[in-house]
Amino acid sequence: MVSPTTLAPVVFWRNQRFRLALYQAVALLLVIGAGAYFVSNALANLDERSIRTGFGFLSREAGFRIGESIIPYDASNSYGRAYVVGVLNTLRVSLLGIVLATLIGVLVGMARLSSNWLVVRLASLYVETVRNVPLLLQLFFWYTVITGLLPSVRQATQLLPGVYLSKSGLMFPAPVPHPGHPYMAAVFVIGCGLAWGYRGRARRRQEATGQVPKLLLPSLGLILGPPLVVWLVSGAPTALDVPVFTRFTFRGGNSITPEFLSLLAGLVLYTAAFIAENVRGGIQAVPRGQSEAAAALGLRRTTALRLVILPQALRIVIPPTTSQYLNLMKNSSLAVAIGYPDLVSVANTSLNQSGQAIECISIMMGVYLTISLSISVVMNVYDRAIALVER
Amino acid sequence: MNSTIRTDIQEGIAMRNMSRYVCLFIAFTVVVLAGTAHAGEVLDAVVARDSVRCGVSTGLAGFAIADSTGNWTGLDADYCRALAAAVLGDGAKVTYVPLSPQQRFTALQAGEVDLLSRNTTWTLTRDASLGLVFAGVTFYDGQGFMVPKDLGVQSAEELDGAEVCVLTGTTTELNLADYFRANGMNFKPVVFESLEESVTAFLNGRCQVYTTDRSGLAAILASDAPNPDDYVILPETISKEPLGPVVRRGDDAWFTIVKWMVYALIEAEEKGVTQANVAAMMDSQDPVIQRLLGTSGDMGQKLGLSNAWAVQAIQAVGNYGEIYDRNVIPIGLPRVGSNRLWTNGGLMYAMPLR
Ligand SMILES: N[C@@H](CCC(=O)N[C@@H](CS)C(=O)NCC(=O)O)C(=O)O
Numbered sequence: 001m002v003s004p005t006t007l008a009p010v011v012f013w014r015n016q017r018f019r020l021a022l023y024q025a026v027a028l029l030l031v032i033g034a035g036a037y038f039v040s041n042a043l044a045n046l047d048e049r050s051i052r053t054g055f056g057f058l059s060r061e062a063g064f065r066i067g068e069s070i071i072p073y074d075a076s077n078s079y080g081r082a083y084v085v086g087v088l089n090t091l092r093v094s095l096l097g098i099v100l101a102t103l104i105g106v107l108v109g110m111a112r113l114s115s116n117w118l119v120v121r122l123a124s125l126y127v128e129t130v131r132n133v134p135l136l137l138q139l140f141f142w143y144t145v146i147t148g149l150l151p152s153v154r155q156a157t158q159l160l161p162g163v164y165l166s167k168s169g170l171m172f173p174a175p176v177p178h179p180g181h182p183y184m185a186a187v188f189v190i191g192c193g194l195a196w197g198y199r200g201r202a203r204r205r206q207e208a209t210g211q212v213p214k215l216l217l218p219s220l221g222l223i224l225g226p227p228l229v230v231w232l233v234s235g236a237p238t239a240l241d242v243p244v245f246t247r248f249t250f251r252g253g254n255s256i257t258p259e260f261l262s263l264l265a266g267l268v269l270y271t272a273a274f275i276a277e278n279v280r281g282g283i284q285a286v287p288r289g290q291s292e293a294a295a296a297l298g299l300r301r302t303t304a305l306r307l308v309i310l311p312q313a314l315r316i317v318i319p320p321t322t323s324q325y326l327n328l329m330k331n332s333s334l335a336v337a338i339g340y341p342d343l344v345s346v347a348n349t350s351l352n353q354s355g356q357a358i359e360c361i362s363i364m365m366g367v368y369l370t371i372s373l374s375i376s377v378v379m380n381v382y383d384r385a386i387a388l389v390e391r
Numbered sequence: 392m393n394s395t396i397r398t399d400i401q402e403g404i405a406m407r408n409m410s411r412y413v414c415l416f417i418a419f420t421v422v423v424l425a426g427t428a429h430a431g432e433v434l435d436a437v438v439a440r441d442s443v444r445c446g447v448s449t450g451l452a453g454f455a456i457a458d459s460t461g462n463w464t465g466l467d468a469d470y471c472r473a474l475a476a477a478v479l480g481d482g483a484k485v486t487y488v489p490l491s492p493q494q495r496f497t498a499l500q501a502g503e504v505d506l507l508s509r510n511t512t513w514t515l516t517r518d519a520s521l522g523l524v525f526a527g528v529t530f531y532d533g534q535g536f537m538v539p540k541d542l543g544v545q546s547a548e549e550l551d552g553a554e555v556c557v558l559t560g561t562t563t564e565l566n567l568a569d570y571f572r573a574n575g576m577n578f579k580p581v582v583f584e585s586l587e588e589s590v591t592a593f594l595n596g597r598c599q600v601y602t603t604d605r606s607g608l609a610a611i612l613a614s615d616a617p618n619p620d621d622y623v624i625l626p627e628t629i630s631k632e633p634l635g636p637v638v639r640r641g642d643d644a645w646f647t648i649v650k651w652m653v654y655a656l657i658e659a660e661e662k663g664v665t666q667a668n669v670a671a672m673m674d675s676q677d678p679v680i681q682r683l684l685g686t687s688g689d690m691g692q693k694l695g696l697s698n699a700w701a702v703q704a705i706q707a708v709g710n711y712g713e714i715y716d717r718n719v720i721p722i723g724l725p726r727v728g729s730n731r732l733w734t735n736g737g738l739m740y741a742m743p744l745r
Contacts, residue, residue, distance in 0.1 A: 049522030049640050051500070063565045065580045075568035144595075152596040153554075167596050168554060248542070248553040248599045249579075258597065259581070336559075339583050339592065345559065348584065352493055352560030355521040357500075 042358070057354045058083070064349055066341045068257055079350050086346030087367055093260060093342065094329040094371070097267040101328060102321075104268060105275025112280045123276070130273040136334050138270060142262035143338040150258075153249045162242040164250060167258065171243040174254040180234025187226035195219040259340035263332065271328040275321055282317035283309060314386055322379035326372050333368075343367055433505055433638070433645035434478070434695055442484045445471035446504035449489040449586055451607060452614035453722035454510055454530075463487045466718045467508040470529055470636060473704035473714075474506070474652050478696060482707030493560040493584050496521050499639055506649055507637040510604060512562045517637075524646055527653035528635040529711075530719075531729035531738055533628035534566050535605040537612070540623050542599060547627040551576040556589050556598035558582075563603050566630040590615050604632045606724060613722040648694050654741035655701040658683055659710035661732055661741065666709035669702055683744050690744055711739065 012018055046053050058080040065075050069085040070092060111123035130138070147167050151157055156166035162173040175181070195218075202213040231237075243253030286309050294304035335342035343364060351360035437443055447455035447467050455467040468487065476482040488504050499507050500522055510532070511517075513525040536555075538544045547570070557564045559582045571578050581598050583589035590611055593601040601608070605628065612619040635653065638646050659665075662680050664672050673686055681687040685698030692698055708714055715726055731737025 046522070049500075050520065051522035052520040063568060065564070065568045065578070067580050067582055075565075075572060147592060147595045147597045153599075246552050247549070251552060336584050337588065339581050339588070341582060345582065345584075348493055349559045349564070349582070352496065353516075353565065355496065355516065357497060 046358075052354075052356055053359070054356075055359055057350075057356055057359070060354075062350065062353070064353060066346060067339070068260065068341060079354060082346050082350060083343070083363060083367075086341060086343040089341055089346075090329070090332055090335075090343040090367075091371070093263055093267065093335070093340070094332050097264055097271065097328050097332065098325050100264070100268045101271040101275055101324070104272035105321075105324075106279050108272060108276035109279025109283070112276065113283060127273045127276055130269055131277075135266060135270050135331055136337060139262060139266040139334055139338050142265045143258065146258040146262055154245070156245070156250075162240070162253070164243060168249050169255050169257040169261065171250045171253055171255045173240040173242045175237070176239040176241050178234065178237040178239070180230060180237060183234070184227040184230045187230050188223065191223040191226045195222040198222060257340070259335070259338055262338055263335050263340045263342075266334075267328050267331055270331070271324050274324050274327075278317045278320045278324070279313070282313035282315075285316050286312045311386070315383075315388065318379065318383045318386070322376060322383075325375050325379065329371055329375060330368065431642065431644045431695070433642045434648065437478055437505055441479060442486050443471060443475040443478065443506075444486045444488055444504045445474075446488050446490045446495055446498055446507040446509055447471070448509040449491055451510065451586065452610040453719045453724070454606065454610065455487070455489075455508070456610075456614070457487070457489075464718060466530060466714055467510065469708045469714045469718065470508045470652070470656075471506075473656060473708045474649065476703040476707035477652055477655075477700035478648065480697070480703055482704075491560070491585055492558050495560075496523065499523060499637060502639070505638070505645070510606065510632075510634045511637055512604075512632045513635060514562060522640050523637050524640055526636045526638055526646055526649040528633040528738075529653060530606060530634045532604040532606050532632035532634050534563055534602060534630040534632060535608050535628055536625045537593075537601045537608045537622050538599060538625065539596075540621055544623075544625065547625045547629065548574060548576075550578065550600060552578070553600045554579045554581055554598040555600040555602055556581050556583065556593040557602055558586060558589050559584050561603070562630065562632065567602055570629045604634070606634075606719070606722075609722045609724050644695055648696065651694060651744070652704065654744065655683065655704060656708075656711040656714065657732070657739050658741040658744055659701065659705050660712040660739075661734060664705060664710060666705060666713060669705045673702070679744070688745075 043053060059078050061076055062079045062082045063075050064082070066073055066082060066085050068089065070088050071081075071085060073081055073085045108123050108126060111119050112127070114120055114123075150165060150167045153166040153168040156164040156168075156171070158164055164171045198218060199215065202215055206212055241252045241254075243250040243255070245251075290308055290312065291304055294308040295301075299307065332342055333344040336345040336348060339345075347360050347364040351357050354360070445468075447463065447465075450456045451465070453465055455463055455465040457463050463485075468485075471485045471487070472482040475484045488498065490498050490504070490507070490509060495507055495509060495511065496517070498504050506526075508529075510530070511525075512532075513528065517523060518525050536547050536550065538550075544550065550571075555567060555578050557567055557580055564580065564582065567578070567580065578600075581589075581592060583592065590601070592598060594616060601611070603611075605624065608624050612622060612624075616622055636649050638649050658679075659669075662677065662683065664680060664683065669684070672680055673684055675681060675684070675686075678687065682690055684702050685691050685700070689698055691700040694700065697703075709717070712726075712732075715730065720726065729738040731739060733740040
């Protein structure tokens with residue numbers, strides 16, 4: 001047996017682990033030190049120039065109104081609440097935009113692979129045009145179209161009874177609030193959960209027995225049935241708050257503003273073009289052998305697409321599409337150009353009225369970072385859920 | 392040397408957004424890194440650069456608007472010309488930097504401009520908490536409302552329920568909320584960041600009402616509305632909007648120059664010194680005129696300038712009354728009320744130059 005050569009004990013500053021730790025500690029100290037220096041210097045400078053600092057202004061009265069809000073807000077509310085209104089407006093347009101852009105993007109992406117010459121040309125024309133014109137110009141385009149071509153609010157076009165379209169937006173009736181409504185919403189959510197559960201069971205049964213259980217009707221029943229029952233039980237309230245024209249514009253009912261509409265249209269059409277490219281690329285990346293094998297098994301083209309091609313394409317499509325979602329959310333900050341009160345718009349107004357630039361910008365960055373990271377996390381979870389499971 | 396001119400309008404929208412963030416970024420960097428200002432710093436920089444950087448509005452007829460050749464006219468632009476003439480001896484040595492209401496304070500704080508001369512209202516918040524100081528008043532204004540004539544509106548008190556186009560970052564949007572709140576009325580603001588877009592939206596019929604300073608309303612009617620007779624400005628004035636030049640805090644020497652430039656132009660009007668007769672007035676026996684024109688005393692030197700500072704300014708743009716008549720009368724605002732000299736019952740009053 002050979003005894004291991006005994007090494008002379010290393011002095012601790014020669015120890016590699018120790019050195020690495022030391023370098024990191026020094027780097028960290030430098031970063032913290034620099035940060036602290038900048039912050040204290042900034043504070044001193046701001047103070048010297050008597051520019052107000054601190055986040056105290058968030059609880060002070062904002063004094064300005066905001067055009068649209070999904071929570072009650074008026075000029076006597078605080079800056080903090082104004083920010084919440086801005087964040088909600090950003091989320092509203094982003095989330096709706098993401099859903100619609102996905103739908104259109106998938107359709108157009110598949111259209112580009114269609115065997116119909118005209119469909120392919122139209123889809124390519126759309127993608128190439130929209131991708132190559134700056135989004136800001138597209139927003140101005142939509143806004144000008146809507147506010148320029150629609151009739152003025154006094155000559156609003158009546159689309160359906162109680163539904164009007166004009167330069168002031170789309171006005172439509174809203175149900176008069178009723179005590180039954182919250183319960184309807186609650187059972188709707190429960191119904192969605194049940195439908196999800198049912199779907200899982202149906203799939204397991206199909207795997208176990210080969211039978212294909214009915215899916216659509218039972219799910220619809222589970223989702224829509226309970227709210228309907230609650231609605232009937234609470235006395236079937238049908239009262240509608242119909243918009244009526246007063247001196248200047250409509251009062252009552254619900255409305256979608258031209259600002260929201262233009263922003264949504266611009267964001268959705270722009271992002272959908274990129275998603276369409278992702279989808280096309282994803283589908284084309286699935287090896288030909290896969291569709292040939294599916295055909296050999298006797299699957300119809302649509303079934304093969306749904307069961308064989310798309311699930312594989314999805315794995316390729318998800319990561320770039322996630323960044324399109326993030327882009328859409330960040331691009332919604334162009335809203336300010338066409339008068340939609342998103343987070344940037346509210347933050348800019350607060351910045352100007354309170355004069356606290358650093359605070360307002362930090363809040364804005366913090367919020368965008370949080371939303372972005374949340375979208376990333378959700379998409380990563382989804383990505384992992386659909387990842388190839390090797391059996 | 393010709394004045395360097397930046398017309399942001401032509402640079403396009405994207406640039407405007409870019410420049411806002413560049414501007415904010417500079418503001419940050421300056422605030423984070425810079426040392427503190429000291430007296431005389433701005434004057435030294437202006438002299439070294441041989442140009443006054445003047446923040447003006449992006450295009451408001453009568454106050455600051457660039458023509459197709461990039462030449463700026465208007466009361467605010469002329470004030471900068473007077474200042475450049477007083478400090479550098481040449482009224483053309485001005486770099487005009489067009490700024491939206493939203494950009495203006497950051498641009499000044501960041502040192503991108505030496506002063507703002509762009510219909511900016513003097514308020515306590517701005518004077519005390521933005522690191523800026525107001526140097527005087529060059530125009531007494533107030534906020535008004537404008538509506539299409541065919542709506543048949545006679546008074547602002549009828550505006551309950553209307554949609555109102557307004558610019559963000561202004562006192563206008565605050566006064567608007569106050570006024571409707573005080574009168575128990577409701578309205579829906581449609582808020583824009585650029586004058587151009589807000590005016591287009593109003594003229595397109597997106598809003599039934601446009602509100603801003605009355606001078607702004609007159610300017611819009613004079614230069615933007617295709618048919619000015621289709622609109623009326625309602626009689627109510629809902630606020631006080633004293634507009635005047637603003638400088639950064641911390642440089643008292645520059646602040647003093649900017650302040651006394653306003654007074655010198657008013658004093659010249661009071662004493663009947665005009666662009667045409669200023670040369671002849673150098674022989675005046677009136678001691679007040681002598682001190683103003685630097686033929687006796689050393690008023691200019693006390694400001695760190697040449698004693699001919701006021702003469703140079705008056706030669707460049709004339710006295711306050713001439714500036715007003717040349718720029719503001721044409722947009723349909725006669726010189727009435729507060730904007731007259733104190734000797735005519737107005738508020739234009741120069742502190743004694745002695
Ligand atoms: N006096 C008000 C409003 C000033 C203001 O910016 N008004 C608009 C409309 S009159 C304007 O000048 N805009 C010119 C621009 O955006 O360049 C204030 O100081 O907040």
